[in-house]
Each structure stands twice: as structure tokens, then as C-alpha cells.
Amino acid sequence: xxxxxFVFQIIIAFIVALAAYSGLYQPNAESVRAAVKNNLPQSMxxxxxxxxxxxxxxxxVLDVGQADAILLQDGxxxxxxxxxxxxxxxxxxxGGRQALxxxxxxxxxxxIKTVFVTHHHRDHMGNIMYVRGKYGVSNIxxxxxxxxxxxxxxxxxxxxxxxxxxxxxxxxxxxIKIDKNYYIEVLAPGxxxxxxxxxxxxxxxxxxxxxxx
Numbered sequence: 001x002x003x004x005x006f007v008f009q010i011i012i013a014f015i016v017a018l019a020a021y022s023g024l025y026q027p028n029a030e031s032v033r034a035a036v037k038n039n040l041p042q043s044m045x046x047x048x049x050x051x052x053x054x055x056x057x058x059x060x061v062l063d064v065g066q067a068d069a070i071l072l073q074d075g076x077x078x079x080x081x082x083x084x085x086x087x088x089x090x091x092x093x094x095g096g097r098q099a100l101x102x103x104x105x106x107x108x109x110x111x112i113k114t115v116f117v118t119h120h121h122r123d124h125m126g127n128i129m130y131v132r133g134k135y136g137v138s139n140i141x142x143x144x145x146x147x148x149x150x151x152x153x154x155x156x157x158x159x160x161x162x163x164x165x166x167x168x169x170x171x172x173x174x175x176i177k178i179d180k181n182y183y184i185e186v187l188a189p190g191x192x193x194x195x196x197x198x199x200x201x202x203x204x205x206x207x208x209x210x211x212x213x
Contacts, residue, residue: 029049041075046156055213056074056075057212059210060073060102061100063103064084064085064096064099064103065100066085066089066094066123067082068082069082069125069127071082071109072084072210073109074179074182077111078103078109079116080116080117080131082118083123083126083127086126086130087122095187097130111136112131114137114138114140114141114178115128115132115140116141116142116208117142117156119145119206122150125156126152128140140156140165141169141176142157142160142164143170143205143206144157144169144170144171170186170206171191172188172191173186181213187205189203189204189210189211
């Protein structure tokens, strides 16, 4: 009986919330947005609807199919965390290099300063050779663990360990400064992982904490 009463209370609360949204907020949505925008500091009102506002960071998880590609834009530079797969999904028939290019074009990206490769699986770094050439990448960071079964990983590892593209292998405790009050702290991999753990390529992944402002 108590459970039934609890469920009934949740349903009533949901109905009340829905009614409030439909009756109060939804008809006045535009005026609410305008009021909020007008009360923002002048610096934050700039480019509120399109582009990257001055002094603000935009984080975009790009639609590249079954793969990972995250874009950071602060108005001065573009940074990526992983660059997606260079081939389409086997199941979904989506993603691939063209999907990344389309997503970057939509975001207005012509140059990328820095790329963090979290680990050397194809769905995370498949486009790295293309991206570094096409977008003039200056810095590439990884964790230093090569995927010997993947040619692009071996080639990238060779370049990075030879000092190209900055070539720093990151580990827990490292910090990459990007700008004033804008830096990335590395949480993993670290000494807390055993050799057995690191045999799994996923466990070699960079875990990053972003600090901005």
C-alpha cells in the first residue's frame, strides 16, 4: 500500500510539473529567454545564439558515428580530444572521415592547434594522420602506449617519440597549460595500473580533467 501511494505521488508530481511547463513556461519561452539574456553582463550577451561567445568555452561532442571526437573552442584556438574513425560503422553505416570533415566544417574549423589522443584504438585516432596535415596541428599528446596491431598507431607513435608534434606522453599528475585559467589535468594512466591492466588498450586511455575559468 505504501509503495502504491508513493507511485501515485510521483504521477501527481509529474502531471503538475507538465501542466506548469505547458501553461506557464512554454507560451512565454521567448520572453523568458529575452529576460535572461537582457540580465546577463554585456560581455556574455555577445554571440549568445551563434558562434563562441567571448570569454566562454564551447564543448562539442561531434556526430561521427560509433567513434569519439570532442571539439573545444575558446574563440582563440581549436582543440580536439580524439578524432574519430576513418571508416564508416560496419553496422550503422555512418561516421567515418567524411562525417568528421562535415562536423568540423559546420563548427567553422579551419585550423586545429592541439589534439589529445586518449588511446590508440581506431575509433579514437583513425583520422589523426589526415587531421594533422589538413588542419595544421601543432601539438599531439597521448599516453605513449602503442597499438602494435594498427599501422596508424605505430606510425604516430614513431613520430611522437621522435619529438614531432611536441611528442609528450602524458601520465597522471601532468598538466597542460593552454591559456590563462585554462588548463588540462591528467588523471590517468598512472602507477596505480599494473602491467596486466595495461595490456588492455582501453586501460591506457588518458583521463583528463578540464579546467576553464
